[in-house]
Amino acid sequence: MSSTYAKPVDEKPRSTAEADLTKYKSAADIVHNVMKKLVELSVDGANILELCVKGDQLIEEGTGAVYNKTVKGIKVTKGSLTHYSSIIDLSDPVASSRTLVKGDVVKLHLGAHIDGFASVAAETLVVGATPDAPVTGRQADAIKAAWHAAEIAMRLVKAGNKNWAVTDAVNKVTAAWDCKAVEGMLSCQHEQNVIDGKKRIILNPGEQQKKDFETATFAENEVYGIDILVTTGEDGKARMEDTKATVYQRDSTITYQLKMKNSRAVFSEVQKKAGSLPFNIRALEDEKKARLGLQEACQHALVKPYDVM
Template sequence: MATNMEMSLSYPASKFEADNTLTNPVVLEKYQLAADIVNAVLPNVVSKVSAGVSVCDLCQYGDDLIEAQTKNMYKSTERGIAVPTCVSVNNYIQYFSPLAENDITLKAGDIVKIELGVHIDGYIATAAHTTIVANTTGEPVTGRAADVVAATHFAYEAAIRMLRPGVKASEITRVITEIAAYFRCQPVEGTFSSPMKRFVLRAGKDIENRFLDELIVQDLDKFDFEVEANQVYQLNVILSTGSGEVKNTEYKPFVYQRDVNKSYQLKMKSARQAYAEVNANHTVFPFATRSLSGNMARLGLTSLLYHELITAYPVMRTKLPSDVAAQFKGTVLVTAEGPVRNTRALQLPYVHSQYCIPEFTTAANVLKTPAVKEIRQAKALPSVDVTFGERRIEKEDVEMDME
């Protein structure tokens, strides 16, 4: 769904390689610290999900918590938000991180996917969790919402067990697709898992959640690859109750990312302001329009996009409004011995699906293998002074200037 972000030429290959070896305890510590913050912030945001709550407030709360937690760490280095908090409801897929004028209020029964990411000195941890806005009966959620949450959970758990050296990407895609089918669901097109490197969210070949419709078996080998040791993956599984096909929404993108390989001499004042803020506060990482200082800077995004200085992450939705989608995502370190969870799974919503995974199938055999352990107990983080719903990012009127 997003374009690949390459590293700047000013980062020598030898240093890049040294900065990305998991046997280096300094590298490992920064990955773990980023994960500690994700493991603290994500459950905090999930805990605020209830009927009547603003999606805009949830997104701002997640971002504010990340900023507060990273502010006093490694002060001489870059750190902060690696993926802005996105809260995608029901049939929206990813990257819904609205301004106040596009806000949505949650209602009972909504399926809520919360995604965010943190980096410490460029070392990234990202995660996403799906929850359901509780009804008042205390009974489990049933029906298609339950099916897609159960399917996505099992597909994620199977994929993480398979994410080990020597396993082919196509084998992982096949098991995700198999589990989706048992629950009458489909993987969402254009969604994938990817290896991450220092300062790079998408640093190699993707593991697709579904095979391309036009892909023929003979061509598979061209796209296939084996998982290697000494890799960090953001494992991201998204399934839907419909066909898995996606469409654009009526929303302009809320999330953008600077392209470090492009440059242009900007003329508009608003564009120069936006570009200065992006470079100063976000560098190579995605950012939400909410994070810009005001509407003047937000206006400048159009010019940055036109001159290809930034790329957009569009908000997509499933083909039918009646479809719903679920997402589970985490950061996994692939060692020579196998996968290790760097971010932890959260408590699942209370659901009961009519479907199950048949015994003696490939998927069932994968899920019978031992659960993947966490890298270590999360370190306790200091409490921070962030109040939910206190900081609203409002729209303000500005005069437009023309190029």
């Protein structure tokens, strides 16, 4: 469960602050509308890859209707992920015939940005659940715990509060449902072209993470993406899946001259399409060439892969 919490930025001239907030809100409205449509389409027999492609298509249509892509200084992009059953995060099918079946737990995770101002959202559902046949048992506990934890987290992200207040509250809420927040998962500050900013909130930290994690105080006009992941597992730990990464992100702090022609071409495409924001490999022109090109970029830390958990 994920959402973007935004306020205008007073440090900028008023006209600029209002324009930035409009971009956040416009991106959020688009993501919200696409999410509603994908929830409707997440039914027994739906193809997972087709859901992702449909999400991309709808987000592109939505951003295209708000801002003309040729307007100077305005850049739009899109992305949609679908996870099912035991997959926690960062799985984006590239070529798959896998379809949803009744009882699957599905996480829809969408994001869009306008001129680098990103809004993200996530929804968890169980295929086939209805008011007359609701989700029950531990699946229901986890979903309910995540929803309540997200609600209280968003209310605690306010000026003067510290990140640990959110961590502690989420732990208490999830415990009430006999669940745990997934250990070490992060919610980060958003800025233009940045969704993993310096100020962060950690969920269910281990002892060493508590010692190492930096305390942060929320300030007026900051923007955060709140990402709540909950498990019924006793230890709350995520485990890496033996699955190829499909989501990557460029590290704009690293410079290196790539040696291979294909690597340079792929990296150039990444810079053009995604900048420093996360992207799925499916968004690149040729997936096979992209995988080869990204290998060298990853080896030299120009691009980092997101492990599937």
